[in-house]
Amino acid sequence: MNEVVLESRVAAHGLLDRLLRPWSLIWLSVLGATLVFAYTGRDLAPWAFKYPRAWQLTLKKDIGDFMKWLVNDATFGLFTFKELTRSIAWVLEWPLNLASSLLSTGFLEGQGSDAVQVTPPLSWLAVIFVLVAMARYAKDWRLAALVGGCFLYLAMFGQWASAMVTLSSIVIAVPIGAAGGLLIGIAGYRSPWVERVIKPVLDLMQTVPIFAYLVPILFLFGFGPVAAMIATIIYAMPPMVRVTMLALRAVPSEIEEFGRMAGCTGRQMLWRVLVPSAMPSLMVGVNQVIMLSLNMVIIASMIGAGGLGFEVLSSLRRLNIGQGVEAGIAIVVLAIALDRLSQAYAHRELPPYVETDRRPWVQRHPYTVLSLAFILVSGLIGLVLPAVQSYPEALQITTGPYWGQLVEYINVNFFDQLEAIKTFLLLNVMVPVKRFLLMLPWVGVAALLGLAGWQLGGWRLALLVVLLCVFIVVNGLWAKAMVTVYLVGISVVIASLIGMPIGIWAAENERVGRVVQVIIDTLQTLPSFVYLIPVVMLFRVGDFSAMIAVVAYALAPAIRYTAHGIRQLNPQLLEAGVSAGCTRWQLLWKIKLPLALPEIMLGVNQTIMLAISMLVITALVGTRDLGQEVYIALTKADTGRGVVAGLCVAFIAIIADRLIAAWAERRKRELGME
């Protein structure tokens, strides 16, 4: 009895002790002051809650004017800025035209409706044959079957024509995005100065919603597929840069030293030693570029890319859910085929190099020769037999009606139950959090964030965080920013709670890992619009529907990075754990998780970034956040308003990112990992 009292007294003492540490004291007092102020200060200092309109900056207008100047008047003397961007577009148009002639339109002579087809595009049989041959060459028959099956789906479900339009833009955008990302990443790896410059730019590229810079891009690069492709590249490149920097740093120093001992020059060191040994991690980046490019397909179709994205959009506007789902799955299928193929090429075991292979070229390249022959033969046969050129319409199948019926069945039979769940969550979790956040004075929130920054990363971080907060305030977007924080915050917490355990499971069990990989690829590439409409039918317009969409989309990185972080651990460390007699559970909790933490935090970081990038989509179901502000700006073609709201979105992301990064850094130091 006495012992228990003593123990609890000691525990209480420990708690008190902890509370009396200087940091805790500061935290408590600032938090307390903020809360007291939140309840009592509204009349005392109304400006701390609702920033007066008269004090707001005119940044929106300034940016709008700047854009006008850039488009109409900016000049480098010999040529104008617009001429520069237009010539970039002109250069990019060549490969794009080539790809689309080859895959979708055929080679044409003339323009518009006067154009005459000189040669037809590659037949569907030829495209499938070439891809299957590539898959067989890169890996094995199983991959060949997968890739062949994916493309057969496109043909059988009547998505071929749209899919080829999309594919021709992707096959150009992905290499540019991946190569560009790799080069920038290398520059960042080599020079800390470059890294400091590009990091914020990356954050902006990834988090300023595309709708915010869509209008300027159209101004500068013209209307059509090229502008859409440029927007795609801007959106898809950042993860590649990040992953490159991380992957190169993670190359074990032994390998680097070995390279130095072997007398590598700088260039050899990079391309023969560092990049190849970082290849598995780099491929995660390429995977992301492919996934994000395909993710842009919908938005790209809004500005003239056409293809599958347009198919999805127009079917859903007709509420033809089945057709939307089929076109959406076509995007996923395309993504999976391309991703697996590119992974296979990267991991391919090179045949031993034989210097004196004197066989003729034809014998050395059986796959290329066979493919070319097939293209030629099928092309010629296709001129006579239309079924060889394009998949016969009579053989197309569709599951379209069933999807609509499925949603109708759920809607009619389970609506009340779903409504009950929704109402419960809304009233008990979402609304209280939203109310609480909206009640806080901005002064207090800025102070708390600044304090966190100070504790985690010193006064520089504190200053940055506070300044970013103030930027949002002086542009009069605080309330919308808080709604954004609430929506993203709840979604990220839920996504992490679901995603991390799945990621751990996937890393521990290879079969699960493979299934999970397919699921997250699907979630990330299936256009959210496809499930947004059924979600709206079941949960009505509002925050709850928006949250489901954000969670579904942001789940992928939480799973992916957790799994990757655990898989890439040094096996020797794990063996050491096993030989020290760790149980499976201990191995996971004491060794794997702590060591994988930096990677997992990168995942949380990405989860936040993706959640934020979904904001514009959530505006489509009627949220009242910054996403809506950006969307309004887009529909009014108001560049300044869009950019300012877009920057506010980005700044929320940057604040979250910097604080998490600083925390992870400290944690690593405490764990003695650096």
Added chain:
Amino acid sequence: MRQRNLVSALASGLMATSLLVAGQALAVESKDPIKLTLHDWTGQYITTNIMAEVLKQAGYNVELVQADYIAQFAGLESGDLHVAMEMWETTGKDAMEASLATGKTVDLGETGMDAIEEWWYPIYMKEKCPGLPDWKALNDCAEAFSTPETAPSGRYLGGPVTWGGYDDERAEALELDYEVVHAGTDAALFAELESAYQRKAPILLWVYAPHWAPIKFEGEWVEFPRYTDECYNDPSWGVNPDMAHDCGKPRGWIKAVGWAEGEKKWPGAYQAVRNFQIDNATMGNLIAEVDLEGKSVDDVVAQWMKDNESTWKGWIGQ
């Protein structure tokens, strides 16, 4: 079978040649492609495709380009795009006026269609609220139109905030006991309608025409006091002496708009766009054929071209 194909191929070849000859005879001003913009709703798709077909018949070279409804003005001003067939007064007026003010775009006149927008309910709601369509019945039925989040007030699902429409003001001015909720897009708007219709559940929302929804779903518009300019500008007008917006929504034109320079380049084509006329009923039927019967836009347009030859020939002065 083979033979028939050959014959028809020959025939269409001949026709193409004759058209080409006819085209040359018409001597169009420029063979550069005229770029018409496509957005993302069926009605606009049909009007644009009809216009494109007609211009082709007149010998012009046309190209269809996908572009966002509002963002397209950037392209129309710079000459990247040339003609947009549907700007709705109700949703695109501000952007269009701003663009016309630059002098780089030109108003190509009304298309003959009339945009209707109003509060709308499915017909089965009349049983629960017999006083409809008169707006005065709305308050008696607020409970019937409510959801758990809004009860006891009714719930009205408005369009995206970007559509404007003054629904929040209308509810306040007419002292309607309704909470106005805004959908983000029209897809979300009609998804809710479809969901409610399947369950025969209460719903009151913004519907517009020409659109497939009022054709597919049976229902009625709420009858508010008729719109006048004074109602929106003058608070003293109408049932509420202190507030404006105490009436229904205005009906509006749907206009075509084009790149100003194009007027010099293809004067004949621009005149043809100005001559374009189609009415709501015709348009509604064409939309229904595509969206509800599942025909392709090309087939529907081809059929219309066949049935209305004298109409469109008039537009191009043949």
